[in-house]
Amino acid sequence: MQSLVLSHVARSFGSTAAVRDISFTVPAGATFGLLGPNGAGKTTTMRMIFGIIVPDHGEITWDGGPIDAAVRMRFGYLPEERGLYGGMRVRDQVAYFGRLHGLAHPDDRTATERWLDRLGLAWAANLHCSELSKGNQQKVQFACAVVHAPELVVLDEPFSGLDPANADVILNALRELAHEGVTLILSTHQLWQIQELCDTFCIIAGGVVKTSGTLRELRTSWPVRRIEVEPAVPALRAALDEFPGLLASPAAANSGATNALAYDVPAGTDVAHILRQLVAAGDVTRFEQIEPSLQEIYARATGAPA
Amino acid sequence: MNRTGVIFAAEFARRMRSRPFLIGTALGAFSIVVTTLLPFVLSGLPNGRPGVVLVGEPALTSAVQALIANDYATVDRRTHLDGTPNLAFLRAEHDAADAIVIERDGAGIRAQVYAREPAGFGLTFGRDVAPLQAALATGIPVADIKRHVTVPVTVHDAGGRFASVTSARAAKGVAFLSIILLYVAILINAQVIMSSVAEEKTSRIAELLVATVEPAQLLTAKVLASGAGGLFQLLVWVLVGAVSSRTVVALLPHVQALAHPGTVNAISIPPSEIVAFFAFFLVGFAQYSVLYAAAASLINRTEDLGAVAGPVLIPVLAGFLVAEFAVAYPANPWIVACSQIPLLSPFVMFSRIATSDVPAWQIGTSLAINVAAAVGFAFLAGRIYRVGLLLYGRSPTLRQVLRALRT
Numbered sequence: 001m002q003s004l005v006l007s008h009v010a011r012s013f014g015s016t017a018a019v020r021d022i023s024f025t026v027p028a029g030a031t032f033g034l035l036g037p038n039g040a041g042k043t044t045t046m047r048m049i050f051g052i053i054v055p056d057h058g059e060i061t062w063d064g065g066p067i068d069a070a071v072r073m074r075f076g077y078l079p080e081e082r083g084l085y086g087g088m089r090v091r092d093q094v095a096y097f098g099r100l101h102g103l104a105h106p107d108d109r110t111a112t113e114r115w116l117d118r119l120g121l122a123w124a125a126n127l128h129c130s131e132l133s134k135g136n137q138q139k140v141q142f143a144c145a146v147v148h149a150p151e152l153v154v155l156d157e158p159f160s161g162l163d164p165a166n167a168d169v170i171l172n173a174l175r176e177l178a179h180e181g182v183t184l185i186l187s188t189h190q191l192w193q194i195q196e197l198c199d200t201f202c203i204i205a206g207g208v209v210k211t212s213g214t215l216r217e218l219r220t221s222w223p224v225r226r227i228e229v230e231p232a233v234p235a236l237r238a239a240l241d242e243f244p245g246l247l248a249s250p251a252a253a254n255s256g257a258t259n260a261l262a263y264d265v266p267a268g269t270d271v272a273h274i275l276r277q278l279v280a281a282g283d284v285t286r287f288e289q290i291e292p293s294l295q296e297i298y299a300r301a302t303g304a305p306a
Numbered sequence: 307m308n309r310t311g312v313i314f315a316a317e318f319a320r321r322m323r324s325r326p327f328l329i330g331t332a333l334g335a336f337s338i339v340v341t342t343l344l345p346f347v348l349s350g351l352p353n354g355r356p357g358v359v360l361v362g363e364p365a366l367t368s369a370v371q372a373l374i375a376n377d378y379a380t381v382d383r384r385t386h387l388d389g390t391p392n393l394a395f396l397r398a399e400h401d402a403a404d405a406i407v408i409e410r411d412g413a414g415i416r417a418q419v420y421a422r423e424p425a426g427f428g429l430t431f432g433r434d435v436a437p438l439q440a441a442l443a444t445g446i447p448v449a450d451i452k453r454h455v456t457v458p459v460t461v462h463d464a465g466g467r468f469a470s471v472t473s474a475r476a477a478k479g480v481a482f483l484s485i486i487l488l489y490v491a492i493l494i495n496a497q498v499i500m501s502s503v504a505e506e507k508t509s510r511i512a513e514l515l516v517a518t519v520e521p522a523q524l525l526t527a528k529v530l531a532s533g534a535g536g537l538f539q540l541l542v543w544v545l546v547g548a549v550s551s552r553t554v555v556a557l558l559p560h561v562q563a564l565a566h567p568g569t570v571n572a573i574s575i576p577p578s579e580i581v582a583f584f585a586f587f588l589v590g591f592a593q594y595s596v597l598y599a600a601a602a603s604l605i606n607r608t609e610d611l612g613a614v615a616g617p618v619l620i621p622v623l624a625g626f627l628v629a630e631f632a633v634a635y636p637a638n639p640w641i642v643a644c645s646q647i648p649l650l651s652p653f654v655m656f657s658r659i660a661t662s663d664v665p666a667w668q669i670g671t672s673l674a675i676n677v678a679a680a681v682g683f684a685f686l687a688g689r690i691y692r693v694g695l696l697l698y699g700r701s702p703t704l705r706q707v708l709r710a711l712r713t
Contacts, residue, residue, distance in 0.1 A: 077514060083512070083514060084511065086505075097514075099312045
């Protein structure tokens with residue numbers, strides 16, 4: 001089973017600790033969201049996976065062994081800092097990175113044509129990269145990262161600077177890669193874009209892991225549940241206020257349900273009992289238990305506003 | 307093909323297409339053609355000798371005219387002047403270079419020269435007219451004196467290396483030309499390799515590359531591509547030089563007359579010298595390439611290239627200047643010492659080899675020191691390169707560079 005394992009990895013630059021203690025496992029074929037605010041240590045972590053930066057402590061393994069040059073040949077990387085040879089033709093550029101990752105001729109050309117076609121860039125194959133828009137350059141960069149059919153692809157902010165149409169192209173390509181069994185690690189601030197794509201998340205801040213797991217696991221470990229009740233009438237509000245531990249939810253203001261009562265309920269509370277009490281207190285037209293969104297989990301984990 | 311090979315091929319192709327390389331190669335070839343053709347063309351011009359006006363007694367000026375005929379073209383002879391000769395006078399006299407007044411001085415003669423360019427007046431004049439001075443003093447005919455004051459001199463190379471003075475002079479010429487070629491090639495290469503590294507650094511490709519290949523591998527491939535590009539450039543220049551010199555001999559009748567067998571043999575270069583040139587060329591190229599690559603990895607904007615290139619340019623200039631002296635004084639102890647110092651010796655040792663008999667052990671130690679230095683420079687440069695490539699936003703401090711060298 002080929003999986004990526006980071007065990008207590010740490011790295012400092014001078015007196016600044018960029019990564020203090022990070023451990024997580026990315027199973028083979030998983031789509032893993034590495035989330036965190038700016039300066040959390042995401043990019044440093046990704047660079048350590050590729051050996052660009054050597055950890056001060058801890059260990060990073062792939063398939064149980066160290067990640068050496070031969071292993072890295074089977075990885076793909078889309079760094080946060082994008083760069084292409086401006087004077088090189090798109091086709092040559094993608095094929096070059098394919099060859100750097102071990103693709104022989106003519107496989108490099110075949111794979112290049114397939115990816116350019118897949119990303120809607122066939123028309124630009126003979127153009128110099130400097131002639132393309134920023135969004136199209138980013139798609140070329142994406143092609144460079146995946147042209148050699150890697151087992152693991154690490155993408156640092158793959159959607160930044162893309163318009164919605166191009167972001168959709170990349171998103172679809174990532175779905176296809178995930179479907180093909182490629183292990184993906186994504187870092188992005190556009191949480192809504194990867195909530196459905198990723199099956200596992202790891203939220204880091206201050207160089208340490210704040211929480212990790214599947215969305216279901218993250219939700220299960222969420223300390224409160226939110227319930228929404230309609231209509232927002234005094235009788236129902238009074239019934240809810242009588243329950244110990246229930247608090248009016250600050251997220252209600254953001255829910256858009258102005259005619260609803262929103263309360264945070266501690267995890268483990270018998271919600272069915274609450275519903276029975278409400279029905280006894282008045283007419284209930286809607287009773288909904290709302291799972292926390294990834295955005296809310298992220299905000300709570302990192303201390304950022306939701 | 308391994309990854310070093312992939313990068314090498316891509317780098318070499320990019321180098322062949324890069325503007326500085328193409329322009330530099332073309333300009334170098336053009337300079338070689340001009341350098342080859344110009345002396346021959348100029349030597350064939352009818353007015354190659356400076357024109358002079360001779361003033362004085364007809365018997366004296368007539369004798370002087372005959373004696374200086376090889377070095378000066380007499381455009382006019384006069385018995386007297388209406389005033390002191392000036393530029394207007396010289397222009398009026400077929401644009402003559404000098405007016406030479408010959409006066410009797412006791413039993414002999416003396417000359418007053420009014421020169422358009424005093425510093426350029428040839429010292430050969432006094433030597434040429436010396437037989438006339440002796441003839442006037444002794445009464446012996448000028449022709450006899452001239453015949454008896456000339457001693458045939460034949461110079462032989464004590465080391466047995468050069469067949470003639472012409473051959474030795476040709477070797478100096480070849481050495482001089484080779485130093486210029488190495489100097490120009492290193493400067494062009496510096497421009498190309500620094501642009502290449504700077505492009506990867508400023509366009510942020512570097513991170514993608516070092517995620518795939520080791521920085522040392524990247525640096526090695528770049529240096530190899532740089533060396534291959536430099537050799538290709540050199541071969542183009544050598545080929546152009548050979549073709550243009552043969553064209554000169556074939557097309558210009560007066561050069562054909564000069565090109566007697568001795569001259570042609572003098573231009574032929576011993577194979578050992580060619581091997582030495584390529585060996586020192588390559589080792590010099592490698593040393594400077596890794597240093598320039600490391601220097602370029604420290605910049606964040608291409609505008610800063612000049613600042614980091616400056617320190618590396620100093621040994622190039624020093625090597626070039628010392629090599630100029632080495633051509634003239636190949637056995638000087640200081641020159642011998644410089645021919646063992648890395649960065650300088652690629653220039654200096656080749657000059658010594660081309661112009662003198664350098665002991666084999668000195669060539670051996672110099673090559674060994676230079677190869678070791680190239681490996682050492684590559685090792686240190688690789689560390690700087692690794693740190694420099696990933697430092698964005700600001701140039702690394704000296705402390706960071708030193709720390710990178712230690713770790």
